[in-house]
Amino acid sequence: MAEDLVLDTAIRDWVLVPLSVVMVLIGILRYFVSKLMRSTQLPDAKVVKEGQVIIRARNLRAAAGFIPAKAFRARRIYFTNEENGLLHVPKEQAQNAQAQMFSDPNMAMDMMKKNLSMIIPQTLTFAWVNFFFSGFVAAKIPFPLTQRFRGMLQNGIDLSTVDVSYVSSRSWYFLNLFGLRGLFSLILGEENAVDDTQKMMQMGGFGFDASRSLAAEKDSLDIIQHEWTLPKMEQRAEEVLRKLVK
Structure with missing residues (x-):
């Protein structure tokens, strides 16, 4: 049977509140540090x-x-025309663009800076906690x-008798690490409040892959089934008029 615990108010004052405040401050500090480390590059016209x-x-x-x-x-x-369509990318051009993207030293340096600004603060914070x-x-x-949440909510406590809600x-x-996006959107703005979950998902890529995006959009446009909605709109309008007349 799960046990009910009485939490000391000192835990709130010396554990819960400091953890939350430190996580918010580290998130804000990491945003400004990454902003300073970010290199300014002119957008490519292509x-x-x-x-x-x-x-x-x-x-x-x-x-x-x-x-x-x-x-x-x-x-x-x-x-989608295979000869000169706007979304058509030749295989040679796609391979060259991908090789150029991976060989660009500025892009690799920016990616390394993003990874460092993400990994180092979180490693130090986790060691402190x-x-x-x-x-x-x-x-x-x-x-x-339910019991499925025990591993997520009670990391570091090896007691199966404690209620799952603790x-x-x-x-x-970890809850603060992945759940502070709403607070950061209020402090830093909606565009700057990228949570750590999205940052971790972006750590493995180099940004916008034009050839892959063009190919995916070409496939989506090829398979779409056209259905003109104007006749249905006229039929609906006639039905509405009939109901109004009645």
């Missing part, structure tokens, strides 16, 4: 053009039902949870 082509193709897919089938087919050929606050039960969630200090650190 990359901007390819990005605009992708946006136009997506708009065509989204509004395909509002234009006739003949007009849609003409626009789709304009984008693990050394000073290991084994503490820091908080309790005000609603019941959160250890180490788990509180």
Whole structure:
């Protein structure tokens, strides 16, 4: 049977609150440090053009039902033609672009700076939490949870008799690490509040891959089934008028 614990207020004052405050301050400090380390590069005209082509193709897919089938087919050929379509990328050009992207020293340096600004603060913070606050039960969630959440909420506590709703200090650190995006959006702005989950997902890539994005958008535009919505709109309008007349 799960045991109910009475948490000391000193744990709140010396464990829970300091952990939360330190995580917020480290997130803000990491944002400004990464901003200072970021190198200023002029946007490539070719990359901007390819990005605009992708946006136009997506708009065509989204509004395909509002234009006739003949007009849609003409626009789709304009984008997906194998000879001179805007979305068509030859294999040689795609391989050269990928090789150039991996061989660019500035891009590799920027990626290394991002990784350092992400890994070093979190490694030091986790070592600090693990050394000073290991084994503490820091908080309790005000609603019941199943046993599947025990590994996520009670990291560092090897007691199966403790109720699942209790959160250890180490788990509180991870919850703050992946869940402070809302607070950062209020402090730094919505565009700057990229949470650590998204940063970790971006650590393995080098940014925008134009050839891959163009190929994916070309495949999406090729398989779309056109269905003109204007006849249905006229039918719906007639039905509405009939109901109003009745």
